Amino acid sequence: MKNILFYIFIFIATCNVFSQDLKDILEQESADTTFLVASTFNGTRLLNGHSVETRKEGVLEFLISHRFGRVNSGFDQLFGLDDSNIRFGLEYALNDRLTLAIGRSSFEKTYDAYAKYRLLQQKTGENPFPFSLTVLGSATEKTIKDYEPDEKPSFSDRLTYTGQLLIARKFNPNLSVQFAPTIVHFNTVPESIDPNDIVSLGFGARVKISKRVSVNGEYYYNINPFKSQDVKNSIAFGVDIETGGHIFQLILTNSVSMIEKGFLAETSGDFFNGDIHFGFNISRAFQIKKAKNSNGLKYNDD
Template sequence: MKNLLSVFLIIIVSNNMFSQTLDDILAEETVNNATVVSGTFNGTRIMNGQSVETRQKGVLEFLIQHRFGRINSGGYELYGLDQSNIRFGLEYAVTNDFAIALGRSSFEKVYDGYLKYKIIKQKTGNKSTPLSAALFVSAVEKTLKDYDPLDKPSFSDRLTYTSQLLLARKFNSDFSIQITPTYIHYNTVSGSKDPNDFFALGIGTKVKISKHISINGEYYYSFNSFDLLTTKNSLAFGFDIETGGHTFQLIFTNSRAMVEKGFITETTGDFFKGDIHFGFNISRDFYLSKTKEEEKLY
């Protein structure tokens, strides 16, 4: 009986010591760790422009973008639906924070490639971070043959570069905002007085109205413009609809182009005079490699 009592006391003491140690470990983790904020935006695009989001490592995103003609073109053009521009894009997540992409647009027969790298993640907890940040750089080649055959531009002449810093904050489960300082460089421009370098500031928002639907808005203010081309600032409104592996975006915008140099510096339509292009973005994710959680199952 005495031996049995001794064993019982040892078990109780050991259990208390273990519980105390486990509590200490959990408390320490709570103090040192922070929770990464996810879903600042539903996809890699807000509307026309990039969002701070990147896909999970090993995911290949196939993106289809459509922009129809202007709504105020009248019934003969079926309010713009008879005209269509399309962009196909492939974006691959090399890591959870780094993505590479290629695309082709029918408008101006443009090829584009870009890199996006998330450098800061918004976090909550004891060691919180107030916002997320990503770097975006792209190169675009315009291959449309709109030049004099005797003065064919070189490959370098046809290139335009964009650099952006994407700064975003998710304030709560229903509201997010992003600010996007932008620099665009044209290797060549048409007019002698046209600048080669453009500066712009973008702002985008997401307001969630149901579990799978949000209202998005986006505006880019350009600080300078072409000399002879009368341009307008890019404006877009629309809806995000999440459906399983798809993110479907319905868009109303005064911009026809779907690459940064096009919709930020070359938009000519006046949104408030009906120069509105209806369009959509639709994406599909393909998982080309297993996640760490999936690998543990095998």
């Protein structure tokens, strides 16, 4: 846990330094003529992965993610519904830019913690800026006892780290796209021939079809996957439904894991061969502290 806290501390400190420099350069504009672009995506998750969005200051968000078994497992397994994996998570926005979070997944009994920081936000008006940029740093610990008693891994061996850039643009009220270069570091790998650092490029999009409903797609391409395993690229399609304080996502994906190290580096299912997991994400946001617009800029949802 000390290692996790250390990396999160370094991550936050670095982000604050760079953010202040960027803020001085990019936010010298009039609040009357420059607008922040809001709601690039409906929530903090695109599908499996994160979106560029962060919550407003003082918001506590409770997230439940669920993935069932493979649809092609047949009627005996009720097309995957007999099997399930679940993740519970809590996210808290310390301010409009910085979110801290913890979570626990039943898959491999994994605990995760992450910090998410919005460095830049898309703007329109007199002084526009073309995209939003958010950085993510996370650490996970796998606690499942899938080893022999005399081969128990150390705490460090069970850790994995992820660094990610989330770059998104809202082209119009109905279309948003995202690019997500990512690196996942494994302290321990399955075999000696496997790389400790997995590099992946993520692509995603949202198409809004009504005021509260949108269709999303997400794809991650692994540049250097594990060599000892038949790893597939993660694919997901889904529907977002926004209902007040809730965001409900229905998902079809070939990934069973709901954290980066799992769905990016360890997905084994072939989406186009029927290895599809039905699942959902649901979130509920609670405003537990009064928010303030510290930069004085107005928001534009269009």
